Amino acid sequence: MLCNGCQNWRRNWYYQYELNGAYVNCIAEFLYLVFSLRGFSRLFGRRIKNNSYWYDQLYQPTHSVHTTAPSESAPSSHAENRLRLIAQPLTQEAFAEFGDVIDSVGHTPMLINDGMTERYHALARVETGGPEGEALINLFFAKPYALPMRLFSMERHPLGSQAFVPLDARPFLVVVAPKSEQLVPADIRAFVATGNQGVNYRSGVWHHSLIAPDEAARFLVVDRGGPGNNCDVVEFDRQLEVVLEYPR
Amino acid sequence: MLCNGCQNWRRNWYYQYELNGAYVNCIAEFLYLVFSLRGFSRLFGRRIKNNSYWYDQLYQPTHSVHTTAPSESAPSSHAENRLRLIAQPLTQEAFAEFGDVIDSVGHTPMLINDGMTERYHALARVETGGPEGEALINLFFAKPYALPMRLFSMERHPLGSQAFVPLDARPFLVVVAPKSEQLVPADIRAFVATGNQGVNYRSGVWHHSLIAPDEAARFLVVDRGGPGNNCDVVEFDRQLEVVLEYPR
Numbered sequence: 001m002l003c004n005g006c007q008n009w010r011r012n013w014y015y016q017y018e019l020n021g022a023y024v025n026c027i028a029e030f031l032y033l034v035f036s037l038r039g040f041s042r043l044f045g046r047r048i049k050n051n052s053y054w055y056d057q058l059y060q061p062t063h064s065v066h067t068t069a070p071s072e073s074a075p076s077s078h079a080e081n082r083l084r085l086i087a088q089p090l091t092q093e094a095f096a097e098f099g100d101v102i103d104s105v106g107h108t109p110m111l112i113n114d115g116m117t118e119r120y121h122a123l124a125r126v127e128t129g130g131p132e133g134e135a136l137i138n139l140f141f142a143k144p145y146a147l148p149m150r151l152f153s154m155e156r157h158p159l160g161s162q163a164f165v166p167l168d169a170r171p172f173l174v175v176v177a178p179k180s181e182q183l184v185p186a187d188i189r190a191f192v193a194t195g196n197q198g199v200n201y202r203s204g205v206w207h208h209s210l211i212a213p214d215e216a217a218r219f220l221v222v223d224r225g226g227p228g229n230n231c232d233v234v235e236f237d238r239q240l241e242v243v244l245e246y247p248r
Numbered sequence: 249m250l251c252n253g254c255q256n257w258r259r260n261w262y263y264q265y266e267l268n269g270a271y272v273n274c275i276a277e278f279l280y281l282v283f284s285l286r287g288f289s290r291l292f293g294r295r296i297k298n299n300s301y302w303y304d305q306l307y308q309p310t311h312s313v314h315t316t317a318p319s320e321s322a323p324s325s326h327a328e329n330r331l332r333l334i335a336q337p338l339t340q341e342a343f344a345e346f347g348d349v350i351d352s353v354g355h356t357p358m359l360i361n362d363g364m365t366e367r368y369h370a371l372a373r374v375e376t377g378g379p380e381g382e383a384l385i386n387l388f389f390a391k392p393y394a395l396p397m398r399l400f401s402m403e404r405h406p407l408g409s410q411a412f413v414p415l416d417a418r419p420f421l422v423v424v425a426p427k428s429e430q431l432v433p434a435d436i437r438a439f440v441a442t443g444n445q446g447v448n449y450r451s452g453v454w455h456h457s458l459i460a461p462d463e464a465a466r467f468l469v470v471d472r473g474g475p476g477n478n479c480d481v482v483e484f485d486r487q488l489e490v491v492l493e494y495p496r
Contacts, residue, residue, distance in 0.1 A: 113458060
């Protein structure tokens, strides 16, 4: 089974469907409901993640999960271990460190198809991490989050880029941190993408999972499939409260 | 310069902008306006295509252009050399010969991101024709055609797939013919994609360029960049009138 982006162990119950069919999936869904309380599932998740046959079976390749150390968690400018992220307008300049903004603004199109089509060429390039990787086209349907929201983790894909393009012309929120071995919370940036902007996270760039504010939304996602571990997750230290705000 | 999809010689005047800057582009735009009558430009285009230094300079790699022979142009079921294409609803089954339909319908999602996102995984795979190719993400802004319309040519990309996903939730028309060395007009099929459906043409599949009916529309396009000739164009024999109808 391919690496399908980052999920934690709870979500991976669902992969049983592909591996073992509907019967095991039913049991998994039942267990998911029973154990879905956050604290318990987190505890249980750790145990499974480290020891269980199931985990390796259900989610290949496995994740690397780091936890930020308390000493590096809290940026000095924020008292009481609270990091407040206020999402800023997304621009190519501000986002250049993290990847591409997929947007016609600021680009000159080529006129093709007998003058009937403007082509905004190569706004983003898909990184697939060598000859074993391939580019996949997927749809993501996101449930909405209520903002402000607390963030608990971020993820990165060391082998491939990942692009998100909104299909419902609704804004979405982008939370990123520079490519580095250890995520530094003080370096996290938050942006608001308009409904006409997509983003392409370069491989290795830390990012939060998809955040649709207010309403459910559909996205086209282009990312990397193929063998190898293409997902690391870092959970914030629980003493650091990371809060995302969406100014409107 | 990369191959940016199929364009005929008239469109390629615009590439001078990249190669020679704004001055030459101005001349090109003037010439384009002067010679934009279809018959004259077609004649002129042939000459340029075969002989001119400009053509090779302006459009690398060059196209292979075929013209369907009269003997194979007219399907026997259509009298008077007229081929009438009535666009049918797009389904994965009907389109399987040509590529993928990018649509959630009929697929079971994976639940990821703490249950907040449904992932419809690998609805299409990007073909990049070997290690020298890469997947590109582009935006296409299409001007509308009035339907019914006469079609004059089709194209194929021998080295890569090409996906179109509507960003304005508006239907568009898809005209395709099976992968084969010579396009057989009798095998052409036409489909209507809903505003929630994208398509991914497999490499080598003959297809018409983007057709947005009624209104201008934006598309996300994922295709192949890299060296090599990735575009062949075939022009229908002028004695064959190919007409596309969009029943509503």
